[in-house]
Every structure is written in C-alpha cells, then in structure tokens.
Amino acid sequence: MAASPVEELSMRRLSRLVFAAGALIATALPTLASPEGVWELETRDTRFALQTCGDGSQVCGQLVWLSEADYNEQYKPYLNKPMADRLMPAGPNRWKGEMTLFGHKVAGTLTQRSANQMTLQGCAFLVVCKSYDMFRHSE
Template identity: 45%
Template sequence: MTFKTQALAVGLLAMLSMPAAAQSFASPEGTWEIEMGDSRYRVELCGDGTQLCGTLIWLGNGADSPENLPYLNTLMIDHAPQISPNQWKGDLHIYGQSAAGTITQNSDNSISLEGCAFMVICKTYQMYRIGG
C-alpha cells in the first residue's frame, strides 16, 4: 500500500468514526398517532421549554374500550427532560403502566418510543405525525 493510499484510508476511517452532526427536525409539537392507529397524542414542549409532554387525546379502532377510556386526556409522557438533540428520557405512562422510556425524534414526522419495565422487558413503538 502506498503512502497516498494509506493516508486516504486513514482519512476515510476518521470521517466514518466521527459522530454525525445532530440533525435539526421540525418541532416535535403536534398531533401524533401510534403505529397501530388506535391512539393519538398531543405532544408539546413543556416545563422549561425543553422537556417533552404527551397527552392521550383520542382512542379508536378497538382501543376505545371501557378499560382504556379513563386514560383519555392523561399524560403519557410527563415532563421528560431532553438528553440530547431530538431525544428525551423519562417515564412513560401507558394505560396505567409506567416504564422508563426514551423518546427519539427520527425525522420531522417520526418518533420512536422505547419503554422498559424493570429494565428487562422493553418495547419500541413508532409514532407518526398527523395533520399539518
């Protein structure tokens, strides 16, 4: 391998190992629907303006059962502090169950929710922006 080839390889490896610059997405504020299409949430910045809150505002497609209706208009994401650009960490409250969660905005119109109960049982959900 020539010196020029070695220098090119080292430069390429250095570029690949650099963390990607944080992307700037549209505000997470708005109305979001869970991937199953059975619940919608109003997401807003709250607290000091960097925390994330999400309120269950609609149930349908079978989720509007008598056991789920008491959770309508309650916080699912309650003042989750921002831990990095496009990412928040806090407790998620889903139908009476709480789990430590990470909320990641992947694009202007996509959010991932990962919740872990007992730090062992984890589940990830996708939410998609609806409306303008």
C-alpha cells in the same frame, strides 16, 4: 529539515482551527421539526399530543384519541390524561424520563427520527420493553 518558529506557529494555529471546525460540525447535528403536535401509533389506533414544557427543552404529552376497536375500551380511563411529564433532553431529537402508558409506569425514550416520524420506547421493570413507531397526524 526543521520548520521555522513562524511555520510551527502557523501549523499549530491551523491545527487548532481544523480541530475547532471539526468539533463544531460534530455537535451541529440536524435539529428536526419540533416534537409538538399529535402523533399516531403505527397501528393507527392511538394518538398522543406532545408539547414542549418546563424550560422549553422538555416534552410533555397526553393520550388524546383511541380508535373504536374493542380492545381500546379498557384504555378509555386514560384518555386526556398525562402520559409524559417533563421528559428531559437526552441528545439531539431525543427525550428520556418516566411515562405512564395505559396505566403502567415505564422508563421511556422518545426519539424523533424525522419531522414526521418518532419512536417511543418504554421498559417496565427493566425487562419488559416495547417499541412503537409514531407518525405525525394531520387532520
């Protein structure tokens, strides 16, 4: 039995409404707390201060603290120097761009996993890659 023109119109409208609602839900991924703040590497020997910059959607940061571990002596020249300048949004809670980690230029990604956890990934020469878990530092 064929649907009447009114029923077909109602079904098309309902289909569009369901599609639109699905698209809205799919794009409304959770936005986490701001990446702004001081983040400490999982090794507890290095801290970076991050802030939004540029148009407010980009992330900038600098190395702000090193532990007294012997191996950190070589990294002291990079203290209070930029490590990320205007990383661009690359999806919800994710920023990409060029970073300078301890004097090395890397293509990097920051991914905020939760309000207090972030992953920093960096690759030099597209083959030497390293990933660090970072945690929001609170004094």
